[in-house]
Amino acid sequence: MSRLIVVSNRVSAPKDPAAGSAGGLAMALSAALRKYDGLWFGWSGETVEHFTGELNIEDRAGVTVATVDLEPQDVDEYYNGYANKTLWPLFHHRVDLTAYERSYGEGYERTNRRFAEVLRPLLQPDDVIWVHDYHMIPMARDLRRLGVKNRIGFFLHTPWPARQLLVTLPHHRRLVESMFHFDLLGFQTREWMELFQRYVEVEAKGVVGEGGRVDAFGRSVQVGVFPIGIDxxxxxxxxxxxxxxxxxxxxxxxxxxxxxxxxxxxxxxxxxxxxxxxxxxxxxxxxxxxxxxxxxxxxxxxxxxxxxxxxxxxxxxxxxxxxxxxxxxxxxxxxxxxxxxxxxxxxxxxxxxxxxxxxxxxxxxxxxxxxxxxxxxxxxxxxxxxxxxxxxxxxxxxxxxxxxxxxxxxxxxxxxxxxxxxxxxxxxxxxxxxxxxxxxxxxxxxxxxxxxxxxxxxx
CATH class of the missing domain: 3.40.50.2000 (Glycogen Phosphorylase B;)
Known part of the structure; x- marks a missing residue:
């Protein structure tokens, strides 16, 4: 049985699975990780003066958790900047609140590379990797550059924006192209999936094929609708x-x-x-x-x-x-x-x-x-x-x-x-x-x- 590797910005595996305050998503992913003998990887929420890539590994109620500390500049540019001031408002159709700062994009790329470099030594050849949300869109591309051949899926918890809005993002094409290094892209609704497909058709001259496959940038990726629910x-x-x-x-x-x-x-x-x-x-x-x-x-x-x-x-x-x-x-x-x-x-x-x-x-x-x-x-x-x-x-x-x-x-x-x-x-x-x-x-x-x-x- 393959291991499941969950990758997200913050690791929310509960220390006590009976805790009434634990979110349903955290409980579900924790259960999946126990089922597949997996690992949950992400940012610790802490900062260090200089990034070392040192891992903090612990067991949380039967789930192995691996976290890494980031530099304050990473948090400012990757998390507070590109994730929360650029992608979040843009994906929610608030172009008026979107900050198009070059340093934010550079910090986003740098921090995702750092995550990939720290995660790479933890991976085994038959692991299945599940990356979550807009914080880590380039993750599969960065792992592929490090030689990772594993199956990698991505699930977007937010909406996907209309093409006319996404093109206001500098380097929007590079961001979307990086998604074609995943094997599977999951969206919450058919509307969000179709907006993604429309962007690919118009901006990348791609082809939406039968059975949910999309071809563009010389690659092919499976896309699908996976509406999330509660426990x-x-x-x-x-x-x-x-x-x-x-x-x-x-x-x-x-x-x-x-x-x-x-x-x-x-x-x-x-x-x-x-x-x-x-x-x-x-x-x-x-x-x-x-x-x-x-x-x-x-x-x-x-x-x-x-x-x-x-x-x-x-x-x-x-x-x-x-x-x-x-x-x-x-x-x-x-x-x-x-x-x-x-x-x-x-x-x-x-x-x-x-x-x-x-x-x-x-x-x-x-x-x-x-x-x-x-x-x-x-x-x-x-x-x-x-x-x-x-x-x-x-x-x-x-x-x-x-x-x-x-x-x-x-x-x-x-x-x-x-x-x-x-x-x-x-x-x-x-x-x-x-x-x-x-x-x-x-x-x-x-x-x-x-x-x-x-x-x-x-x-």
Whole structure:
């Protein structure tokens, strides 16, 4: 049996597999690594004054983890720079926020080479390598230059941008060409895959063939759609745990017989948080009779706070939530509860279960697992309603949600009212269909489908 080598920017293998705060993706990849006797490689999150390539190897709950420290310049240019200020906004169609700095691109290339050079001695001839996300797009090319012949797959967790936007990136052709050193490219949705194929056809004069093969740059690569899911059984166990139940009871009691709308998103401009608050404000304006009977719990952990754009959006959200509360609150009711903190998975499951409406309205998202977690957390006898952005990857699978255009505050307002007034029979019907999707496309299905396809691919 081949070993599986997982490569990602940060290694998130949990030290305690029973930890309620461990993410579903980390749990699934850890399970795959135990199954295939594998290794998880990436950045330690730490810096050293001079890069040495020294490996830190440890065992985390049966998973071998190998990490390497980076220089501060690597972190500034590769991670904070090219990954988070260039590729992330560009892949989310925010060209206005994209930083096209030559030093960022150079740092990205240099750091990926360093990762490849450190990883190379760890590899065995029959290892299968699975590289994750936009941080490490050149990884296969750099490994091939070092003589690596192994099967290498790549999965993109974010959207892929439209061709007209990608060509604004200096050296965009070189970036895409490096992807043809992989054996398999995986995308969350058919839309993202087709945007990649369209770029190849137009910019590289490539050919999209039968069976998902794409030919360009003198090479051929297999492409496919592998929609990611959640660990359903683990999440249900978290929901039904003592802390999950206590959280539900606490939230339900604090709601004081009001209907709760919930949003859970890390702080990011791609999540449409400003548009969401404006849509909720429009709902309060449009439905004066429903004021006092509903509130929005918005959970928004802070992320990337050392990037100026994120500091700006944090200030705008604080001001917007404060303005709405100031305009509409009463002595015994506050329309928005806005929390900048992180909760454990079992706590989130309890929060989701207590919410009459799940508001998942990103402007653009690779998949969005909050949508699937919200559905999984519901009481089958009295389920809440999912409002989902049509621009989230999950919308391709979850058509029974109330699909909305998050840029339209009126559409958001109407959807909130529809969700809050939806009859029980209709809520049950929609939930049942959505839950079937969540079960059919869980994280284990995603993991096994990708790994099996990668193993059967040949370079």
């Amino acid at each position: 359903v059984e683990s999440f249900l166990a978290a929901r039904d745990s003592l802390l999950g139940q206590k959280t539900y009871d606490r939230i339900a009691a604090s709601a004081a017989f009001r209907s709760m709308i919930v949003g859970v998103d890390r702080l990011d401009y791609s999540k449409g948080l400003e548009q969401r608050l404006l849509g909720y404000e429009q709902f309060l304006e449009d439905n004066p009779s429903m004021r006092g009977g509903v509130f929005l719990l918005q959970v928004t952990p802070i992320s990337r706070d050392d990037v100026d754009t994120y500091q700006d959006i944090r200030g705008r959200l604080d001001a917007l939530a404060g303005r709405i509360n100031g305009a509409y609150a009463d002595m015994d009711w506050q329309p928005i509860r806005y929390l900048n903190r992180t909760f454990r998975r079992d706590q989130l499951a309890g929060i989701y279960r207590a919410a009459r409406v799940g508001l998942v309205t990103p402007l653009r998202d690779g998949m969005n697992l909050v949508a699937k977690e919200y559905v999984a957390a519901q009481n089958p006898d009295d389920p809440g309603v999912l409002i989902l952005s049509r621009f989230a990857g999950a919308a391709e699978q979850m058509g029974e949600a109330l699909l909305v255009n998050p840029f339209s505050r009126e559409e958001l307002s109407d959807a909130i009212r529809t969700a809050l007034t939806m009859p029980l029979q209709e809520r049950r019907r929609k939930w049942k269909a959505l839950m079937q999707v969540v079960r059919d496309t869980d994280v284990s299905h995603w993991r096994d489908q990708f790994v099996e396809t990668m193993i059967s691919s040949s370079h």
